[in-house]
Amino acid sequence: MIPELIWEPQLQGRTLEWTKLYREAEETAREEGFDEAAGVFKEIAEVEEEHEKRYRKLLKNVREGGVFKKDSVVKWKCRNCGYVHEGEEAPDECPACAHSQAYYELLCENY
Template identity: 40%
Template structure:
């Protein structure tokens, strides 16, 4: 069914998604600061990396509202308050929110856009939902490793990469100090989570 965009639910859903992604970006930036305070530099980097991707999602949703430039769109919505006392709590909250976007929110928004005849918006919702699932999985893996105390001590031979200088350490636990650049353990990331690996 063809619907006038200026009267559509898709227009409102795009604005809700823009607001949600913008808030997620800020929540993750705040979480990154908390991770740094705890000396977990690599976890902070993951939060910031994800925050940048949320900004890209916000920009995509916002761009689809271009024909309404100069107008004001009033929407209501529910948004989480993720003030947690510990880093694992922040990761679990992020995992939960990403799951909701993936499994519920963007699927419903995409279905509505498709139903109203806005295929480009529908495609954006469905494609970004898949990315949110990747975010969910990444946050869950980090939380699992921290909660089980396996981030630096997996109980078996493993590899870590120093994100400051690129040194790759192999052993039963990450070193307390990088032997190359002398940065502390918080700069090491498990090899399984390292970006741009050659293997």
Template identity: 60%
Template structure:
């Protein structure tokens, strides 16, 4: 029998939400999944225990990402960098080079919030 519940939390400011998310991920990789793995191991499921150990590694990366996003929000660097970067509109794919993306995409007119740093990871 599996019994579990997970608290949903409260919606706060962006900074509060990112901090809560980071702390949640920390709890998951530091306590939750290791405990699940220990239980699986004790109950004779080594493959499942190994999966939980690997999921904990994923959750650790999630925590790092949320903390970096929080840092960017606090330092007003979500849509601004210290040097020119390539920014990609997630709606149409337009690439803009600059310290920050335009308020509206010159190609599709979507707002700045549609921009992300271009990741050439292919």
């Protein structure tokens, strides 16, 4: 497990990227007449804001023990071999390839 003290600096870095770094770059680019570059910095700031939101959700999930455990039956897929398990929790070990629970993710069929 990642030590707790690592989370906050990472989160602060995410916040700083979109609230200050890219906003200032956008402003400087506009002041210097580089409107296209300013637009790119603006879009990157929006992406970084989304990264922070995702990071906060992940952190909450980790703290609450919900990464490999859900409140209902879901499909878990082993990222090593593709084995699919149905249940509220990912298996401790993949029965097909013996990789650890860390290799499991929620099955997402978005095609």
